Amino acid sequence: MGGYDIGLSGLSAAQKALDVIGNNIANAATEGYHRQRIDLRPMDDMYTNGVLIGQGVEVKDITRLIDTFLDDQIVKQESTMSQISRELTALATMESAFGELSTEGLSTTMDDFFNALHELAAKPNDKNYQYPVISTAESLVNQLRSLGTTVSDLTARVYEEAQSTVEDINTLAAQIAELNKDIHTIAVKGNNVNNICDQRDQLITELARLTGIKTTEMDYGVVNVSVGDTPLVMGGNVTEVELGLVVNGNNYDFGISSAGAGVYSTELTGGKLGGLFSLNNEILRDVDSKLNTLAKTLVFEVNKLHVQGVGASGSFESLTGWTMTSANLSDFDPALVDGETIYVRVTYPDDSVVRESITVDASVGGDTLTTMAAKFAAITGLSGSQVSSGKLEIIADAGYTFDFLPGVLADPPAAGPDNTMTGNVPDIDISGVYTGTTNKTYTFTVVGDGTVGSGTVSVSVNDGSGVVATVNVGDGYVPGTVVDVDDGIKISFSPNGANAGDLNDGELFRMSALANSDASGFLAAVGINCFFSGTTSTSIAVTDYVGNSVNGVDRIAVSRSVGMDDNANILEMAELADTGMSALGGLGPKKYYREIATDIGRQISVSQIQQDSAAGIWRSLSQQRDEISGIDMNDEASKMLVFERMFQAMAKYINTISRSLETIMGLMT
């Protein structure tokens, strides 16, 4: 009867083999399916009539043709590609928003603004040149705000997407755990788990597209999964993960933790979530930070010059700053320079001019907005100065005006330690735009005796480091002649009415020449006489003070000399375009912006190369996997033929055995 058993074992094996082949062909297009192979082995031999004879065939196993290492590498590449792809989408969105080369981007608008400043410098009092400054400045801030908003919108979207991705991760983890349970239950009973393993592995691949994962293979085909160092699937159990925000300086990093544990890890790479982490924690933040730095620096540097100048409307009767979030000077951003001085030029009702000074204590516990207002109010003619609704108001008394013009005053100081001139003092007139870069005190000392235009008498000018000029004001000097002194400063001596103007040896007067009337940065920080407002790319704006359609353009501070007829201030503002600034890493605003725009392009370019490289590796690995695990129809068909023949042969064999037995039975009867 052994022949029947052998035949039946062959039939059974061939039938099972055909089933496996059929299953393979049916799943030829199933994603994640691994080709299965039937492993046959001969049954144990038996002694039959003293001869050791084989007892047929049995199915040893049906195995998945899988290279675990190769599959792991493919999962990793999928994870990498998914991260890069998500980063690239955001970067491409930003590049489109910047619109450089394809449209008129911010670089064009910045050029327009600074060119408008240059053109106004040529005709500072011409409305036709004043209005373009405001309109181009509005375009500039609108475009900068638009870019800032794009980045902040992207950041908000990234957060929402990260939350939704974490939900998807938890859902997939639950499914994987469920399949792990099934695999364990079936495998323990010794049954085939190939198809269910494929399903589980496919879910792991999908999970890897969402986040970087680590997998560990356990007994009975169970796989544990963790996200970074956070366990996610342990056998049939799930530990859900949650997204959290981790404080990092003034920013919030994305972090991931086991739900409820509150221990957030910000180091997550791979998958869509890795891309979102990278976007939030680095890429978008970097662009946002650079745009904010550009906006803040532009506001600060332009305002720093603007606060010191005056426009066509001249000195001020009142100025109001913007609302401050903190009244303490030590909290101001940008930080103030502690111990510096603000110089205020006050014009009295009788047209006399006095320059007053206020020292700024920006240390912790030092000045507040209120104490600063009190310091202004203590100046004669500015008694109405106050803080109202968090804004500093500098208010001149009736008949008084004020400004913050640097340079030199037109007249020497009143008689005193800084002016020892006696007798019929000549009419001394000081003019010009001070071009020095530091604040200086010039001492004008009379050498010799005489009167203006008569005698051997001159005036020696010392800037503190030495004599910089000696002006002959005696014989040969025509009264009223303007003479250059130093760094743009000019002086003239004239008779004082009917008197020729006495000049006595050793008498002197001192004049301060200011390069900067507010080295502390206080006025720009509180919004006094400012052109721009705001501290970020989304809040930058042209102040209502100059943007006002009625008389704003007259307040564009073109001049910075006490004569108020120069264009030095607007020219200096125009030159900021290419002036290296420490806050911008030594670059000018235009160049700094170009670096931001092209850096995004550079990141896209690099990411594309990385993606191409990852895709190339993925493709190569996939081909290798397909060679091992893919369904080759020709191969399956040829195997089908083999097992079909085997089945036919075994059937024939059984038939032969049967007929042999019939023959034997016939002989017996």
Place this chain on the structure above:
Amino acid sequence: MGGYSLDSIYNSASWAIWQHSTALSKLQEQAATGQDINRPSDDPVDANRILDLRTESRSMERYVGALNDVVSTLDFSSSVIQDIDDQMIDALGYLTSVSSGGTNTEATRHTLAQQLNNVLDQIVSLANWQISGHRLFAGAASDVDPYTVERDSSGNIARVIYQGSLEERNVAVAPGVEVSAVLVGDDLFRSDNPAAPVFVSADDAGVTTTGMVKLSAAGRRVFEGISGWR
């Protein structure tokens, strides 16, 4: 061992299609725009250079515009100065014709003074010339007439006062190069020797008259001596 699986065939085909369609769409974009680089990511290094060059080009356009403005204004100023020179030559002509005629009567001299006064009026008018509201010879204070006159009881010019600015107004016409389109009248229309100004050269006209330069209470420069010509 497997060979060409369905997945493998599909992946290879879709990869090739994607590669070619990406290349095709890039070529179509380049053909449509006529540009090799349409966004910074196409070539970040060259994109940076292009943006830099565009900025430089816009700056150059502005410099050219400023230079044209300056040249045009200075051309105009030159033309006005030529007109003033012509007026001076006319004045010389009057003086020469009178001096060559021997003794002159008071009426003749009065007529001559009137003619010279008219010439001076013309010169002041030319010195206050403006283009689009911008005075050519007022220095930085180009929105006010640089010269004002004081007249005597007969309406003749007694004094000419400069009330413009003593400062020039520089504009950038090239990187690091600034020039002023407006001229300081006080620098332009004054004697080389302000202590004893000679209004008419003795060699040229045979008639010499001196005047004074004074400073007014308002700090303005005043030329005196014109009324002495009568």
